[in-house]
Amino acid sequence: MESSPPAARPGAVVGILAFAGIVAALTQTLVVPLIAELPKLFDTSASNASWVITATLLAAAVATPVAGRLGDMYGKRRMLLVSLVPLVLGSVVCALSSSVVPMIGGRALQGLGMGVVPLGISLLRDVVPAEKLGPSIAIMSASMGVGGALGLPFAAAIAENSSWRVLFWVVAVLAVAVGALILALVPGDRPATRSTSFDLLGAVGLGAALICLLLAVSKGADWGWGSATTLTLFAAVLVLLPAWGWWELRLSEPLVDLRVTVRPQVLMTNTASILVGFAMYAQSLVVPQLLQLPEATGYGLGQSMLAMGLWMAPAGLMMMAMSPVGAKLSAAKGPKVTLAVGSLLIAAGYGLSVPLIGADSPWSLLIVTLVCNSGVGFAYGAMPALIMGAVPQSETASANSFNALMRSIGTSFAAAVIGVVLARMTTDFGGFQLASQNGFRVAMLIGCGVGLAAAVVAALIPVRPPTAPLRPAASNSPAGVPEASESKA
Structure with a gap:
C-alpha cells in the first residue's frame, strides 16, 4: 500500500493539485502549434494527422468517469497517482514517435490521464479544512484555464525555436514532478465506498x-x-x-448512479455544464483565428503563432485571478448565484466581441477574452461545489468526473457547431476560402446565446439545503460543501 503522509498545509495541497491540473491542460493544448506541420512531419494526410487530437478527446471521455468511480472505491489520491502513469508514458511515446500511428497511440495514453482534475477537486473535499474548501475548489477548477492559456505560447515558442519532441519531454518531466509532490506532500484519503466490485x-x-x-x-x-x-x-x-x-x-x-444524477440540483448543474463548456470553448476557436488571419482580409490581425499565444495567455491568468472572487460570492450568495453570474459574464464577453471584430488592434480581442474567462473562472468554481452539495460522500469523485465529462461534451459540440458556421460562411481571399467576418460574428453571437441559456439554467437550479450537520475536514465532510443525504432516492 502506498504511504500516506501526514496532513500538509492546505496551501501546499491546493498548489500541488492545481499544478497537476495545469499539466493536464498543457497536455491538451501542446499540439495546437503542430497541427499544420503534422502531415509533413509524419508523411501522412491531414485527415490522419487530425487523429492526434481526436484520440486524446476520446480516451479522456472514456477514462474520466472510470477514474472517478475507482477514486471513490480505492482512494482519490491513489487514482491521481495512477492517472499520471499513462500521462508520462504517453508523453514519452509521443516524444519518440517517428510516424503518425505511435503518435496517435501516445496521445490516447495522455488522454487516459485527464481524470486528474475532477479527482483533484474531489480529493479537496477530504483533505482541506472546511473554511478553505470553497476557494480551493475555485483555484483547482481554474487550473485548466491557466494550463490551456499558457500552453499555447509555451508550445509555440518551443516549436519555433527547438524540436517539437521537447514539448513532450517537458510534459513527461512535469508529470513525474507532480507525482513526486503528491506522494510527498498530499495527505491520503480513505476510500468513500466499501465496494469491491467494479x-x-x-x-x-x-x-x-x-x-x-x-x-x-x-x-x-x-x-x-x-x-x-x-x-x-x-x-x-x-x-x-x-x-x-x-x-x-x-x-x-x-459506474454512474443515475438515481443521483437525476436529482434536480445535479441534473440542472450538469445541463448548465454542457452549455458553459460550449460557451467557454467557442471563443477559443474564434479569437486565435482572428489574431492570425492576414491583415489584408480587413478583419485579421496578422499575428504569428507565438504572438497569438501571448495575446491569449492573460485570459487564462484572469480565470485564476477571478476564482477567489467567485469563491467569496459563493460563500455569500451560494454557488448557484456564482454560476449564473459567471454565465452572464461569458455572454457579455461574446456580446462585446461583435462590434469589436474588425477593429484594428489585438487589444480589442484581449478585452473579449478577459471578460469571457472571468465568467469561466466563476462558473468552473461553482459547478463542483453544486455537485458536491447534492451527492453522497461515497460518490464525490464519480459525480465530479461525470460533471467534467458534461463540460467536455459541451466543448465537443462547440467545435462542431462553430466549425460548421465558419466553414459555411466564407469569403474568397486570393483563391482561398477563408471564414468571413460575418461568419465570426455569427459564431460569437451563438456563444452569447449559449452563455445566456446557461445563466437561465443556473438560475433555475433548485439548491437543496443541508440535510446533515456540517462536519470538519477531519471527518471527511468539510463545511462549504454541504453533506448530501446518503439516500439515493
Whole structure:
C-alpha cells in the first residue's frame, strides 16, 4: 500500500493539485502549434494527422468517469497517482514517435490521464479544512484555464525555436514532478465506498456510447453529416445510451448512479455544464483565428503563432485571478448565484466581441477574452461545489468526473457547431476560402446565446439545503460543501 503522509498545509495541497491540473491542460493544448506541420512531419494526410487530437478527446471521455468511480472505491489520491502513469508514458511515446500511428497511440495514453482534475477537486473535499474548501475548489477548477492559456505560447515558442519532441519531454518531466509532490506532500484519503466490485460492463457501455457520440460530432464535418458513417454512429448512440442506462439502474453499485444524477440540483448543474463548456470553448476557436488571419482580409490581425499565444495567455491568468472572487460570492450568495453570474459574464464577453471584430488592434480581442474567462473562472468554481452539495460522500469523485465529462461534451459540440458556421460562411481571399467576418460574428453571437441559456439554467437550479450537520475536514465532510443525504432516492 502506498504511504500516506501526514496532513500538509492546505496551501501546499491546493498548489500541488492545481499544478497537476495545469499539466493536464498543457497536455491538451501542446499540439495546437503542430497541427499544420503534422502531415509533413509524419508523411501522412491531414485527415490522419487530425487523429492526434481526436484520440486524446476520446480516451479522456472514456477514462474520466472510470477514474472517478475507482477514486471513490480505492482512494482519490491513489487514482491521481495512477492517472499520471499513462500521462508520462504517453508523453514519452509521443516524444519518440517517428510516424503518425505511435503518435496517435501516445496521445490516447495522455488522454487516459485527464481524470486528474475532477479527482483533484474531489480529493479537496477530504483533505482541506472546511473554511478553505470553497476557494480551493475555485483555484483547482481554474487550473485548466491557466494550463490551456499558457500552453499555447509555451508550445509555440518551443516549436519555433527547438524540436517539437521537447514539448513532450517537458510534459513527461512535469508529470513525474507532480507525482513526486503528491506522494510527498498530499495527505491520503480513505476510500468513500466499501465496494469491491467494479461495473466493467457499465464502463464498456458508456465508453462505447461516448466514442460513437464524440466521433460523430468531431468528425461529422469531415465525413459529411449525412454520410452513412456519421448517421450509423448517431444511431448507435441512440441504442447504446438507453441500454447503458437500463443496466446502470439494475445495479446497486453502478459506474454512474443515475438515481443521483437525476436529482434536480445535479441534473440542472450538469445541463448548465454542457452549455458553459460550449460557451467557454467557442471563443477559443474564434479569437486565435482572428489574431492570425492576414491583415489584408480587413478583419485579421496578422499575428504569428507565438504572438497569438501571448495575446491569449492573460485570459487564462484572469480565470485564476477571478476564482477567489467567485469563491467569496459563493460563500455569500451560494454557488448557484456564482454560476449564473459567471454565465452572464461569458455572454457579455461574446456580446462585446461583435462590434469589436474588425477593429484594428489585438487589444480589442484581449478585452473579449478577459471578460469571457472571468465568467469561466466563476462558473468552473461553482459547478463542483453544486455537485458536491447534492451527492453522497461515497460518490464525490464519480459525480465530479461525470460533471467534467458534461463540460467536455459541451466543448465537443462547440467545435462542431462553430466549425460548421465558419466553414459555411466564407469569403474568397486570393483563391482561398477563408471564414468571413460575418461568419465570426455569427459564431460569437451563438456563444452569447449559449452563455445566456446557461445563466437561465443556473438560475433555475433548485439548491437543496443541508440535510446533515456540517462536519470538519477531519471527518471527511468539510463545511462549504454541504453533506448530501446518503439516500439515493
